Amino acid sequence: MTSIESSRIPSSEEILKILQVFPLNFQKIYPQSFCSMNGLLYGMIRTDQGKKLIILGEKETLFKDSFKGKILHHAPSLKVCGLSTENTLLLMELFPFTRPVSVLNYPATIGTGDRLGLATSGHIRAVRKFKVRPVFAQQSIRENGQTGRNYKEVIADAAWSVFQENYQEGYGADGDHLKSLDEVKLAIDAGVSMITLDLSEKLNFEAFSLPGEVVGQRFKEEIDPGDAEVLLHLFLDKEFRFSGSRGDLSIRFSEEEVKRHVLLFHQAIDFSEEVHQFLIRRTGRKPLIDFEISIDEIPFPTSPETHLFLMIALRHRGVRIDSLAPRFIGEFQKGIDYRGEAAAFREKFYRHVLISQHYGNYKLSIHSGSDKFSIFPDIGEISQGKIHLKTAGTSWLEAVRLISLKDPSLYREMHQEALSSFGEASKQYHVTTDLSRIPPTKDLIDSELPGLLDQENARQLLHITYGFLLKSELRGGFFKMLIHCEEDYASLLENHIEKHLEYLGVERRD
Ligand SMILES: [Zn+2]
Structure with missing residues (x-):
């Protein structure tokens, strides 16, 4: 058992040799996860009951006050632990790199929301190749509702994947x-390292469609006179000038424009301040x-x-x-x-960057x-690589692609289910899917099914119906297949996320 004492990560062969002496049934080991700490060897395996943390050591005393699990063998000792919430907290204490941290000050960052709790290892393989920091756990309340998860589970899934792949960046x-302070508190309590505050419910969209003559009246009625004076002073009779390598920008606000913006944003600004104060109280x-x-x-x-107005008012x-x-x-x-x-996008994007x-x-x-x-190269270039990109659904679609490749009949069932829930699902998303342009799956042979994942209409169909598919009876077979083919899923994700980073022009690591 001398190899257990070493601090290096043993090879797969060594790990298998060590595990041979134990009465342990497993389908797979995750060699990158194996590491020594305080005289014990930790690592992850997959059994027919899912992924487990195993701990090996000579002295059973070392097992006290550690992870909750079952001791399967004595001298040498082996403990098998589930990936429970309690054990996740212990994991984060013992291996601090598994805890989410603030990353946005790094130049290029990418959010790779993992709706299934199975995608992070593929994401890790892609981001390792680039000078980029990832936000692996990224879910909205709506997504959690669709997938039946909560923030603690989302973070735990990411943390264990990070441990599994030994990703220490x-x-x-x-x-x-x-959208509310309560939602912010919920996410912070669960351990998130980032808050995305959605102001949409605090905005008064009517402000931009009011007839000109009504604007002044509304402004008078709705805005506290003290605030009104300050805001008018901040913007009126001023020229905001910006210059950069692609040209200059000058912005002036008329009195009516200021008033419309104040009407649009005044509640949102109060709300942002309230949440910001809360974050400072919580974290310094x-x-x-x-x-x-x-x-x-x-x-x-x-x-x-509008961007400029909001930022000046917030500051x-x-x-x-x-x-x-x-x-x-x-x-x-x-x-x-x-x-x-694309040209119009480029020009506006440049102004936002300025x-x-x-x-x-x-x-x-x-x-x-x-x-x-088609616009990633522009985004990367104009922002000079300082950007945050959020993706999520695309990793779900890669999972569906995997099913189309590995289990065509399951794919056919999922496709059918997606078609029948499309009407309901499309109420929640802005999409322009034309179902009539998706060929009926009965007309396609198995090897043609993956091609559907390259067609926009079929992609959207399968994208927006994920909540329905995950709640359907197909869920079990879907997850079973993804777990069974986890290496293939990781490879699909690696390639797909790599393509995103490549197009954005993110620098590769040597
Ligand atoms: Zn959004």
Whole structure:
């Protein structure tokens, strides 16, 4: 048992040799997870009851006050532990790299939401190749509702995957699209390292459609006179000038424009300040929590003027952010490429970058960022690599692709289920899916099924129905297949996320 005492990670052969003496049935070992700590050897295996942490050592005394599990063998000793919440906390204490941390100050960051709790090891394989920091755990309350998970489980899944792959660079956990202080508290209590505050429910969209003559009246009625004076003073008779390598930008606000923006944002600004204060109280003056504000899910694109207004008003209240998710022009539909004029996008994006560089050097955050390959090179170049990209659904689609490759009949059933829940699912998403353009699966031979995952309409169909599919009776077979083919799933994800980082121009590691 001398190899157990060494601190290096033993090879697969050595691990298998060590495990031979124990009455242990396992399907797979995760060699990268094996490591020595305080005279014990820790590692992960997969049994027919799922993944387990195993702990091996000479002295049973060392097992006290450690992970909860079953001792299967004495002298040498072996303990097998489940990946429970309690054990997750112990894991984070013993191996601090498994705990989510603030990562957004790193130049390039990518959110790779893992809806299934099975995608992170594939994500790790991709991000290891680049100068990028990942946010592996990234879920909105809506996603958790669809998948039947909560933030603690989401973070635990990421933490165990990080341990399994021995990824020690640091990763984030994002409570995405949180809309109330209670949701923020829930996510913070579960251990997230990032908050994405969605302001959409605090915005008064009517402000931009009111007739001109009503604006002044509303402003008078709704805005506290003290606030009104301050805000008018901040913006009126001022020219905001920005310059950069691709040209200059100058913004002026008329009195009516200021008033419309105040009407649009005044509740949202109070709310942002309240949440920011809460984060400071919880984590200190320099919040250890990455703080993003999102206005991407609103009915109109965010103009540079609106972006600037929000940032100046927030700064005036002492609110500092790490990233902002505007709604960009064109369409960022889920799981498919950008739709719109690339040249117009480039120009507007540049203006947003200029403003972000001058007002706190926060990042622009690209939501629904999956598969926007036609504009990734521009995004990477114009932002000079300082960007946060959020993807999630695309990793779900790779899981569906895996099913189409490995179990065509299960795929056919899932496809059918997706078609029957599409009507209901499409109420929650903005998509332009044309079901009539998806060939009926009965007309396709098995080897043609994976090709559906390359067609926009079928991608959207399978993308937005994930909640229904995961709640259907197909769930069990789906997960079984993904676990059985976990290496294949990891490879698909590795390639797919690598393609995203490559197109964005993120620098590779040597
Ligand atoms: Zn979003």
